[in-house]
Amino acid sequence: MAPNIGWGRTADSPIGDIAYLARSEHRIPALAALAERPRSRSELCEETGVSSSTIRRTVNEFEDRRWIRKDGHQYVATPPGEAIVSVMEDAIDRVETERELRDVWHRLPDVVGELPTETWSELTVTVADPELPYRPVNRFESLLERTTTLRFVRPEVALMDPCLNRLHERVDSGVDVTLIDRPNCHLYFLTTYPERSAELLRRTNFTVLQHDDLPPYGTGLLDDRVVISCYEQDSGMAQAMIDTDVPAVRDWARSVYERYRSDARPIEPRQLVD
Template identity: 70%
Template sequence: MERGTIPHGSDDGSVGDVAYLARSPHRIPTLVLLTERPRSRSELCELVNVSSSTIRRTMGEFEDRLWVRKDGYKYVATRLGEAVAEGVDELLDRLGTERKLRDVWHWLPDEVTALPVESWSELTVTVAGPDCPYQPVNRFESLLGATDTLRCIRPEVALMEPCFDLLCRLVDDGLDVTIIDRLNCHTYFYSTYPERSTELLERENFSVLEHDELPPYGTTLLDDRVAISCYERESGTVQALIDTAHPAVREWAREVYERHSADARPFEPAPLPG
């Protein structure tokens, strides 16, 4: 078959091209590499870890589709190849985000699920797994270290307790914190960490409010981002943390915070025994 003669009207059409790219794990990375700069066959073999015969065959198939052309002893992506690589790369990025979102989708507020699909790339999704159950907490800790203000609604014990030492240090350094949660969560910290909790409650930059009717997810407003924490309903364990700087999410989170803070009550701890 002559170069550039892949039939346009073939039965599988564009779906066939997608299937062709996806069938072997080296094809998409190879095409993306060629959009960066011209590369030799030996360089491509090393970068994508396949044999010379595989790359030779792949380059022939790419040339048939007019995605690449030969430039001396190197290959370079054509404008068609660049368009394909860009589109596939965007699709993979979107699917990567979707794979993380699908397991926590039912926990998310409607305002977040209603975001334009194009905005999904702005969501950082951190999911707990069997081998890394504390990844959402670790992500939350990294966000704490990059803000001067913290406004939390239902942060839950499972999210805050691992960060408690860090939070105390940050409050000492001037972090301005307001936490709105259920009474039992505040009582847990006050009874488990009585000295440090008492010290925190005496600080002007640390406020604790209680509220009886909170959403099933946590919402945290930071200087530049919003974090949404998803909990397993029975155990209260943190299943995922989703954070973003998307303006629509920030506006929604601000409204949620103002609505709940308006009718929240100051936490008044009961005297500790002894």
């Protein structure tokens, strides 16, 4: 009788195969390596960092399941083996994305939750942590290097150090920027960086607008990426950022920008400071 693995399923069931691959960290990488090209057992040892006896047992299990076949002194994945490892790698990617999103999910717009799970691998999620609090800001800075336009509703992630210097440089190089934010946010940057703010506001390719009723998250449109940023309620620090080129998210982001752009009004720096 096959051993029971829980949920009333046995080791020769589909869940049994999934459990077998998931129980040891080397098994999926080993099968993925054989899906790429033929490899010997010694190459698999080097690839996965496990002992020759462990690889020997793994290869035997893979052969029993018809996931691999022998090719001379090497092994190579069969079409069923390629299929199962592709499914497992997709599942790992989706779980990794979910783990990054789970603590900030409630701060994100509904469009993210409505995405088909197969598109999750197309989301780049950057979350701040105590040791690296500026990870989202640094990620946005890297995206800013590759765009010629920027349209951003609630752009705090673009205005935080160390990104502010890069934004200034990109405006100097001709990037066309429109930022829509709340009056109190503009007031903070105008009073904290008065000289830099005044210089930016003189640029014809730098437009700053204000709106009194913005969503709790940021929405940015770059040439080929969309950015969604969420902020801590108390500090205003960027807690996480998602960037993607999924067309459905870009359509949504464009509609968000156009909606708030139509109601936004130019800032009046002297009035804000007064």
